[in-house]
Amino acid sequence: MAKVVDESKLLRIKEASIELVVQKGYGGASISAIAHQAGVAVGYLYRFYDSKYALVSDLLDDKIKNIAGQLEAMMPKCSTILQLITLLVNYFFELALHQPHHMRFIYTLINDYRFSISIDQHQRIHSLCRQLLHIGKETREIAPTYTEEEIYLMTVIYPVQFINVRFKALFCTQVLSETDKERVVSLCMGALKGASL
Amino acid sequence: MAKVVDESKLLRIKEASIELVVQKGYGGASISAIAHQAGVAVGYLYRFYDSKYALVSDLLDDKIKNIAGQLEAMMPKCSTILQLITLLVNYFFELALHQPHHMRFIYTLINDYRFSISIDQHQRIHSLCRQLLHIGKETREIAPTYTEEEIYLMTVIYPVQFINVRFKALFCTQVLSETDKERVVSLCMGALKGASL
Amino acid sequence: MAKVVDESKLLRIKEASIELVVQKGYGGASISAIAHQAGVAVGYLYRFYDSKYALVSDLLDDKIKNIAGQLEAMMPKCSTILQLITLLVNYFFELALHQPHHMRFIYTLINDYRFSISIDQHQRIHSLCRQLLHIGKETREIAPTYTEEEIYLMTVIYPVQFINVRFKALFCTQVLSETDKERVVSLCMGALKGASL
Amino acid sequence: MAKVVDESKLLRIKEASIELVVQKGYGGASISAIAHQAGVAVGYLYRFYDSKYALVSDLLDDKIKNIAGQLEAMMPKCSTILQLITLLVNYFFELALHQPHHMRFIYTLINDYRFSISIDQHQRIHSLCRQLLHIGKETREIAPTYTEEEIYLMTVIYPVQFINVRFKALFCTQVLSETDKERVVSLCMGALKGASL
DNA sequence: TATGAATGAGACTTCATTCAT
DNA sequence: CATGAATGAAGTCTCATTCAT
Incomplete structure (x- = not known):
């Protein structure tokens, strides 16, 4: 059950990251903007990825x-x-x-x-x-x-x-x-x- | 009397910019690193270009x-x-x-x-x-x-x-x-x- | 769960700003000096004000x-x-x-x-x-x-x-x-x- | 003779300083802008005044x-x-x-x-x-x-x-x-x- | 577990001042 | 004398990351 929630959050993080990197470039896509657009807390993001670089790298x-x-x-x-x-x-x-x-x-x-x-x-x-x-x-x-x-x-x-x-x-x-x-x-x-x- | 702009310095700035943008990307190539590599003061860059963006843009x-x-x-x-x-x-x-x-x-x-x-x-x-x-x-x-x-x-x-x-x-x-x-x-x-x- | 904005910090920022503007003038009151005197991080000021100008303007x-x-x-x-x-x-x-x-x-x-x-x-x-x-x-x-x-x-x-x-x-x-x-x-x-x- | 030239230059420096301090404030009136408006070189200004502060102070x-x-x-x-x-x-x-x-x-x-x-x-x-x-x-x-x-x-x-x-x-x-x-x-x-x- | 307040290193940029010419 | 190219310290602001709650 909790897993399902997590998966959807992770998905939203991924989508938000892609969208913002495309719109604003890697440098312009801030973690807080990504977290905001994904509707999660900044800190939550770091449960899955060690860094912004790791996040984008993983998506690529x-x-x-x-x-x-x-x-x-x-x-x-x-x-x-x-x-x-x-x-x-x-x-x-x-x-x-x-x-x-x-x-x-x-x-x-x-x-x-x-x-x-x-x-x-x-x-x-x-x-x-x-x-x-x-x-x-x-x-x-x-x-x-x-x-x-x-x-x-x-x-x-x-x-x-x-x-x-x-x-x-x-x-x-x-x-x-x-x-x-x-x-x-x-x-x-x-x-x-x-x-x- | 009036000092002449040192063309070689401008050239060095251009070369350093290109080299560092290539090595570290636009975001990673800091103005201070460019100035250091070109052997000029940070402020000197701004005699020729209004901004880092203008510098790289012009080179491109x-x-x-x-x-x-x-x-x-x-x-x-x-x-x-x-x-x-x-x-x-x-x-x-x-x-x-x-x-x-x-x-x-x-x-x-x-x-x-x-x-x-x-x-x-x-x-x-x-x-x-x-x-x-x-x-x-x-x-x-x-x-x-x-x-x-x-x-x-x-x-x-x-x-x-x-x-x-x-x-x-x-x-x-x-x-x-x-x-x-x-x-x-x-x-x-x-x-x-x-x-x- | 969510942390609350520390009102006392904001107050300290305001007091420090007023004090330093008075002592050193607007130009002389640097953000880092204000932050230091208020006992907060430089970046923290920008959670409340978009710029140094906005901060002082708002206080006035x-x-x-x-x-x-x-x-x-x-x-x-x-x-x-x-x-x-x-x-x-x-x-x-x-x-x-x-x-x-x-x-x-x-x-x-x-x-x-x-x-x-x-x-x-x-x-x-x-x-x-x-x-x-x-x-x-x-x-x-x-x-x-x-x-x-x-x-x-x-x-x-x-x-x-x-x-x-x-x-x-x-x-x-x-x-x-x-x-x-x-x-x-x-x-x-x-x-x-x-x-x- | 040479004195006359100097006096006129000094006058222009004074006028330019006052005008620019009024228009842009003390901080906003840069020495180079003052020199430019007065039609003299930046260095020339320092023959009469030890610093920007001394210049404005003297005018006041x-x-x-x-x-x-x-x-x-x-x-x-x-x-x-x-x-x-x-x-x-x-x-x-x-x-x-x-x-x-x-x-x-x-x-x-x-x-x-x-x-x-x-x-x-x-x-x-x-x-x-x-x-x-x-x-x-x-x-x-x-x-x-x-x-x-x-x-x-x-x-x-x-x-x-x-x-x-x-x-x-x-x-x-x-x-x-x-x-x-x-x-x-x-x-x-x-x-x-x-x-x- | 999940949050977001708080941090601070580091980026870009400005400009008073100097000094070789 | 006069110049203005060159300097670099210091300023404002951003944002990835952390951690107490």
Whole structure:
């Protein structure tokens, strides 16, 4: 019973943290603002996390875990890179649609020097990229010169950057559409296939 | 009679700022640390910049100006996207080689919610992307479905992200090589050409 | 469960602020000195006031409110200016006797360009002066040429200045006495009655 | 020749100081702003004054000297308090009209704990008040109970406060007129004559 | 268990003063 | 003489963290 209450409070803390980090940046999201928005006491927060850094770090790790988990779950269902990328891009677009804060959260922190992907998650992603590369080279969807780096950049970084360039409305103020999704998939596929110079 | 502003001091302030922002992030790079590293008094910084934000903002703007300037200078010399992307990627690699801090600086701040590209620079970049798109569609190097967004993402964001994934040694600990450069160009070209789904 | 704001601390902050502003002036009374003297942490002050200015401003407003409140309370009890001025001068002398710092505080800030009486308090005082003027002209205690300005200057400014000239011991080092009080009342009455030139 | 240049520069420094202290207060009037407005270098200022405090202190002393000088010059020409007060109030009104900054300057600093009238000037003023008191008691224009304190408060402080209440437009937005001057003189005379309680 | 009052280190910024030119 | 670049102490304010209740 008490557990249920706790879980809901923890969830509110997580949501409030993500929202405020997105709105005000890591430095601007104060613990007291987070606690206030979550409807808990400041001290309560420290029952779960040792520090503000640990809190945000943990949330980022969660998000990365989800992405890796998605890829891992998709892997056995797909036999081509196209299928996999389609599913993954779909996942990112769904995230952007239903939890835009979470998408911005990833985008905000993924390049921040202070936060880095944990070794565990990094290894999972590394392994996934290796598998993708292996499949892609078999199916000739990925040019032989490319490595895990390109897989990572095109399947994770590119969709995230695309979505956030759109969020920022740098070039286009339209909301994300099915066509955009297709364009992202198409560009990824073209990219990995390589150019016939 | 009147003393002249010591240009070398200003330069040292700029270098120290870039270095520390890269190492510790915007929030972590304190004015006193910057002044100390630059070998000037804290107050001296404020002769040139109204605030810490203005200082970092101005430095970022400089970097963006350089990139836009490079592209603008290259444009008249090239008739194909391949040539242009080759030159641009070359520019980014040179920057990464000779001024790695500056490259990391761009990477660190380009996605930071607190800093945004000034309207002037944004318009320049927008216009450049439009021209690139126009040329590319003429030469059939760019798929007809793509827009300025994709140009920007693949010619600016992708090279920057590639270099920084390498800096972080996420997948590969080798230093940037000529081969890497070719791989970046090749991937860009393939990406913009589009996939024949 | 929830801790209660320690009223005594707030009181100490107020007292320390008044004392230090009096001793060192607004600029000279640093927040850290005030906090130290009040025996609280620097940051604690900011739980109650947004800024140093807001703190001092609020204290001044309080004092002005008290004076206006005194006058308002006295008004219905008196039918002559003499009675009113006697009570008011008495109030100022009591303040000077029991809370000399507070009296000096008013004196220090009342002419400071940075601080001004709030509109609310100004209107109260204006209205009070108008009433006094009305009564005084009925009872012929105030010369017909005088206006609210003279009322204000003689009933508020003069007693405050008298007390503070004494505090400064410019001409006399005696402590304030009953005779002084009578002299102030007498001078005010004479002043407002006007001279038969 | 060189002396002339210096004198004009010094004058400009003095004027700029008074103007800026009036506009921004002592703390807000920075040395560099004063130097800029005076059209001299910051360092030049320190040839004449040891510190910012010494500068402002000296200017205040000048103003007080002028007032004392005026009174001293008037004294032999007058045989009644009325004549003296008329001349003195006239002097204050002329100052307010032609050099309002200077009048505000006196007003701003006269109550400031940091600045006090120098012993020399204080003694001059004390002596003048004594003489005035003596004359007034002879001519029966000043009530026998009053002392130098009342003389000082009514002949110096009151006119200054009157003018500044008007400057602040607390009760009246009219500019100072001949009638106002008469009212001030009349009130002073009435005040010093005392009330027949 | 849960609270939030209280802390204080440390951030940014200002500006009186100095001194090499 | 005159300048103004350079200094750095000191000020205000913030906020992650603690701990008595």
